[in-house]
Amino acid sequence: MSVLFATHRRADILEKTLEAFTSISTDTVRWHLVVVDNADDMASQEVLRRYETSLPLTWLVESRAGKNRALNAALPLLRGDLFVFTDDDVLPDTRWLEELMSAAKRWPEHAIFGGRVVPDRALPFDTSEPMIRSAYVISDEYPSDTEIRAGRIWGPNMAIRAAAFRARAVAFDETIGPAAGNSYAMGSETELLLRLQALGERCMFVPAAVVRHQIRPEQVSLPWLRERCFRAGRGHARRYPASGDGLWLGVPRYLARTAVTGWVKRQLAALFLSRDDYVRISLEHSFVLGQIAEYFSNPRRLADGTGG
Numbered sequence: 121m122s123v124l125f126a127t128h129r130r131a132d133i134l135e136k137t138l139e140a141f142t143s144i145s146t147d148t149v150r151w152h153l154v155v156v157d158n159a160d161d162m163a164s165q166e167v168l169r170r171y172e173t174s175l176p177l178t179w180l181v182e183s184r185a186g187k188n189r190a191l192n193a194a195l196p197l198l199r200g201d202l203f204v205f206t207d208d209d210v211l212p213d214t215r216w217l218e219e220l221m222s223a224a225k226r227w228p229e230h231a232i233f234g235g236r237v238v239p240d241r242a243l244p245f246d247t248s249e250p251m252i253r254s255a256y257v258i259s260d261e262y263p264s265d266t267e268i269r270a271g272r273i274w275g276p277n278m279a280i281r282a283a284a285f286r287a288r289a290v291a292f293d294e295t296i297g298p299a300a301g302n303s304y305a306m307g308s309e310t311e312l313l314l315r316l317q318a319l320g321e322r323c324m325f326v327p328a329a330v331v332r333h334q335i336r337p338e339q340v341s342l343p344w345l346r347e348r349c350f351r352a353g354r355g356h357a358r359r360y361p362a363s364g365d366g367l368w369l370g371v372p373r374y375l376a377r378t379a380v381t382g383w384v385k386r387q388l389a390a391l392f393l394s395r396d397d398y399v400r401i402s403l404e405h406s407f408v409l410g411q412i413a414e415y416f417s418n419p420r421r422l423a424d425g426t427g428g
Contacts, residue, residue, distance in 0.1 A: 121149055121221060122198035126156040126182075126190035127208035128298070131163035133334055138171045140211040149221045154197050155179040155208070156190035186299040188292035188308050195291060204279040205309065210331040211240060219329035220279045223265060231284035231321040232313060234259070234273030235329030244340060246396045251403040255348040257333060260325070268325045270317040275309035277331045284321050296358060305414055306348075307355030314359065342399060346406040353410020358418075371415045378408050 127134050134155075141153065153175055157164050160183045168179045178197060182190040191205070202224050204217065213219075216235070223233050237259045245252050252258075257274040290312060297308030317323065338344055362372040369376075382405035389398040 121151040121200040121202045121204060121217060122154060123151060123204040123206060123217070124154045124156075124191060124194055124198060125206045125208050125210075126158045126187045126194075127161075127164055128157075128187070129159045129161045129164065130208065131161065131167050133209045133336070134164055135167045135170075136334060137208055137210055138167065138175065138177075142171070142174050143214055144212055144216060145214045145218055147218070149217050150200070151176060151217055152199060153177045154194050156194045157181045158185070158187060158190040159183075186294055186297065188294045188297045192291045192294065198282070201282050202279050203282055203285055205275065206278075206331065207276045207333075209334040209336075210237075210276050211334060213330040213332075216277075216329050216331060219326055223324060223326040223329065224279070224281065227265070227324045229322060230267070230324040231281040232270065232273065232316060232323040233279040233326055233329070234268070234323065235277040235326050235331065236261075237274050237277050238330065238332055239335050240332040241335050243335070245345070245399060249396075249400050249403075251349055251400065251407065252345070254352060255345050255403070256335070256339075262325050262327050264327065266325045266327075268323050270313035270323050271310055272325065273309075273313055273323055276333060277329065278309060278313070280316070284316065288316060288319055288321070290315060296355065303354075303413070304351060305354040305358045306351040307359060310355070311359060342402065345399070345403055349403045349406040350410035350413070353407040353412075354414040354417075355410075356407070357411040357414035371412050375408060375412055375415070379405070379412060382408055 155168060155177065157168070157179065160181050168177065171177055180194060182193040202221060204220060220233055220235065237257045239256055239258060243256065247253060247258060257276055259274055259277070260272055292308055293311050296305050296311055298304060313323065366373045382401070385401050386405050389401045
């Protein structure tokens with residue numbers, strides 16, 4: 121089993137993650153951790169060197185900006201029967217890897233596995249709202265192992281059988297996901313899993329496999345949520361482009377109408393509705409604006425309905 125994630129200029133967060141990895145129970149699994157420094161950051165590399173003796177760790181530098189470029193650079197280093205993908209800001213449960221491996225043995229007909237992602241602190245927002253849950257990658261809750269569609273598995277806690285990964289000759293789409301700057305189309309892990317699902321691979325959710333997501337102070341704010349939903353909207357437009365009918369200035373007419381009505385709803389909500397309702401309407405509007413931005417960024421591809 122191999123675990124892979126990329127990191128970018130947040131050595132303090134990375135250190136907390138690696139420290140948590142030292143407590144993972146590995147009595148029943150053999151594992152290998154691969155970390156890619158996607159910034160050639162000396163502070164991050166200092167942290168990585170400190171953990172070379174306490175973790176089965178290999179790390180490398182990919183200086184070209186882009187999380188997916190970093191992940192693809194490391195794919196040849198992965199070994200074992202199961203490839204586990206996560207992020208540099210997770211705190212895994214001690215039995216995380218054992219639970220994923222156990223599920224892979226219980227469900228031999230499934231190639232993709234996802235586990236629970238929960239925030240490491242209480243949030244000042246209504247986490248029952250789908251857009252809030254998506255923004256903080258809070259996974260759906262199931263009482264037991266459940267077959268689900270690819271879009272319900274989140275990047276911080278997903279695993280793919282090595283055999284399926286190699287047989288399908290897949291890699292991460294380097295035109296999606298975090299890169300230079302803050303505005304990009306989100307959903308690179310989802311895009312990869314949807315491709316695998318379209319090729320016939322099945323997905324299983326494993327609620328016993330748990331990671332906690334480190335929520336930083338700046339992430340507990342409405343501006344951060346709006347930006348997150350904006351990027352999610354861009355990713356949605358990439359995955360599900362509209363047909364060429366009904367376009368206005370390269371944007372589907374229904375999106376243009378929704379953006380206008382959404383702006384009006386947002387102003388009225390600020391005056392007359394509860395804070396939770398205002399947050400929900402504001403995030404929905406940001407999601408629509410993100411879709412429109414993606415059409416402007418990639419007009420030809422999206423207008424003909426070909427997506428990414």
